[in-house]
Amino acid sequence: MITAISIESLAVARGDRALISGFNLTLDAGEAVALAGRNGAGKTSLLRAVAGLIRPSAGRVVFHGEDGEIAAEDAVARDAHLIGHQDGLKLSRTAWDEALFQAEWTGGTTASARAACARLGLGKLLGLQVRKLSAGQRRRLALARLAASPRSLWLLDEPMAPLDRDQRGVFGQLMAEHLAGGGLILAAAHDPLPIAARPIEVGGGENAG
Amino acid sequence: MITAISIESLAVARGDRALISGFNLTLDAGEAVALAGRNGAGKTSLLRAVAGLIRPSAGRVVFHGEDGEIAAEDAVARDAHLIGHQDGLKLSRTAWDEALFQAEWTGGTTASARAACARLGLGKLLGLQVRKLSAGQRRRLALARLAASPRSLWLLDEPMAPLDRDQRGVFGQLMAEHLAGGGLILAAAHDPLPIAARPIEVGGGENAG
């Protein structure tokens, strides 16, 4: 159970380019941070570095639990969700198959998966092949695992882009509840989030660097 | 040169489901229409039907030129741009290769392609593999062909989602100029467009239908 994370003078490089350097941030339970920044500033890279998918060129990310620091791998593997730009859905499977797999994979159950889908208004679509879903429906399918399997740290990369108004509302509630439950949210977004979030500016974009 | 399109009592069905029915719309030179609607309402399907990729179950789309009606195929093949949810870029090629191909494919030239890329702030990135570009940079690469090859009818499916603030500005200008030049824009978007556009509500979404 992650109660806080602190990013300490993190530096991320892509290719031979230093994207982010000396980046510091602490995020406590119930807190949300909105990462802003131009295209190519490094928001996605930062999120992936926090998730441990990219090895930082310097600095570290520390995960704190009730009883002291947690090893990064375990913390992420057990208690973090990463929603990237892509939905990561298999077009040829049915919506329900994918929802169920993603939920179980992240520690949810059949029941919680079904509940999550219902909550995101996917109920009637679960029988359809993912290929047939609309962009927003696919994104909701990908978001379902947030509700289906409870994990403390949410790393969200522009989660709301293809959602329609109502669904943004629903998703806003979801985030609010998560925070109220002591969760942490680190989200990259170009539009304001539907929740109170501490704005942080990332990097300089491709024209800097 | 398309000067106007009129959609006459169009009906589109997916699988066994009637998505859109009796849809009427006329769009004149210099005019922009913003298609709103919940996820799964049928915006993408409508745009694809207008582009002739989906065969409507009823009704028709008429393309008008200076001298009377134009055959749909020619109209679309010669004078329309479709920007879908996906960028349609090959990850393993360089940004410039893709930009150039898309521009030439739609009737542009090397010069116009380079200019368009510069305008969308891709200048420094053209040598990179598309795989390495950020989401917004990829989308801009896909948008570049709008500026690179002049075509009258723009069919845009949530074109701006991953763009940062400045770039939305740039793209807004692009659209404004296009309209000023007598172009037509039919865009699906969940957020307001940066230009004056006539709002049209599409279908009922998955819960209607």
Added chain:
Amino acid sequence: MFQALVNPERFMAFSRWAAPLLGAIALVLAAAGLFLDFQAPPDYQQGYTVHIMFIHVPAAFMSEFVYACLGVASFLSLVFRHALATAAARAAAPLGAGFTLLALITGSLWGRPTWGTWWVWDPRLTSVLVLFLFYVGYMALESAIEDEAKAARAAAILALVGLINLPIVHYSVVWWNSLHQRSSLLRTDGPDMPAVYLAPLLLMLLAYMAGFGALWLVRVRGEVWRRRAAVLAMRAAG
């Protein structure tokens, strides 16, 4: 006739009595054919195994006949996008595969005693095998695409490509074997037949035809019902 059938309602009405009728005819003909068959004396050289012929030959014939039907149905469903044609194509494939398999099995069962081997790479045999593969590919493709309409059209395109190709395959195979030394004992023209065998054979052939007709109609009806059920379900789901 065809005009009457292209209207689904009319078709359902027609097939409701046509299917059982054809089925009955098939049974009678088959019974008669088998009776005559067993009246016939055992072949002097093939002994009792000759009985296999009355199952094998019609099956082999049907395997080609059904593919022709499949091709026609596919063409109609592609060009006129007619639901019944699509259903007919869908329904025909498994039947054709069945007949082909029957021809293959009975054939090799017959080959064991007569040629002393289950299988020889003889042109006729090979072309039947290829035909069987066409059916398998057709069904695999259709079942591999989720969206029914798209699956049907893709399969129809394949069926047409196959239709153009099958004759070529057939003749190329014949030609192939005539280039290499003749390898098998099979007399491709088939043993010239005394009437005692010919009569029952023809009866069996007709029986197969009628049987196929009956099964086909039944399966098409099934398809139509399935489609209607699906539509209703969609409406219900709203």
Added chain:
Amino acid sequence: MRGFSLVLRRELALSWAGGGGPVLALGFYLAMASLLPLALGADPARMVAVAPGFAWLVLALASLLSLERMFERDFEDGALDLIALGPAPLEMTALAKGLAQWAAITGPLAVLAPIVVVALGAPLSLAPIVVTCGLIGGLSFCFLGGVGASLSLGSRRGGVLIALIVLPLFTPPVIFGAGAIEAFGAALDWRAPLLLLCAYSLAATALCPFAMAAAARNALS
């Protein structure tokens, strides 16, 4: 016409730089050819007899390897939408794709074939006919394969399904080619089968693009 050359260039670039098709196919070809003697327990007499036919067969099979990339990628990443709306009709594009496939994959294989045939112990004198058959027959392999690839768009199964659809269609070219090679080896008349092969390949080149385009449109709709 311009559209045609554009797609052609793109496809070639993709399969040479990105696709990895040719090299993989070549590798497969060599590996498989080198398997034969191993699997045969290297009885030279046997091998010489089968070498040409086997080399020819493996060439046909190797052309299956990169089929999945022919349409599926463009379909999944949305590029096919763009291509479908371009200046050239989809049939043209299909033709270009087929030719690119040929130039990038089966062509090199054909040119390489003699090495294999000889390595398997067949006389070098067979080289010219093997190359010719490879080049001509390869054309039909590419286009028939293209039909399979486009038909299986949006299906749940890739490579193996395509192979199943396509292999029966390979029958005629394989027969003609093998016939020509064998006849050439036996100093019989090899022109007849070679002509048949040409005819078949040309027919495939002319007709398959329509099937491909129809299949692609169907998948997009």
Added chain:
Amino acid sequence: MRGFSLVLRRELALSWAGGGGPVLALGFYLAMASLLPLALGADPARMVAVAPGFAWLVLALASLLSLERMFERDFEDGALDLIALGPAPLEMTALAKGLAQWAAITGPLAVLAPIVVVALGAPLSLAPIVVTCGLIGGLSFCFLGGVGASLSLGSRRGGVLIALIVLPLFTPPVIFGAGAIEAFGAALDWRAPLLLLCAYSLAATALCPFAMAAAARNALS
């Protein structure tokens, strides 16, 4: 462990879904087999000679044909991110993927092999050894192929190109397998080569997952 079975189930579902596994496998096999005599000539002696080698070729080709789907899809559509962050270490996932491929593709093919080998004229008595060798050797094909597939993820040259690296590794199982079959046929001692085959496949199964996982991590970073 739970993670392992999850991935395994998913992979199996993905590769068995639609166009059912065995039917497809059988069709694929028959199609390949029917081409063989067409290319080599119907003379039984020749075909008996190549039959076992041919069975291997089919296995190898099938596992190469489905390489792309092993990692590349998950990589391009982002599913690999999710999988990398799951409960099971990537090594586990890689193992599951390899096994799934084996169970879904090479396994059925191996089981069907006898039908074809016999149809090609080999004695029925060979069936058991052919199946055994196919099953065991197929395992190594899947995992070696997997290494190639993961190595080629997102590589600049892209494609399955780097799978070439592993193609040579396909030969030992063939040598051992062919040896075993030949020995069995000649009523010699076939246990030794079979043991070697087992050893090789087990080693591949045990080591390759680490290589795959490392390659995948590298591609993601």
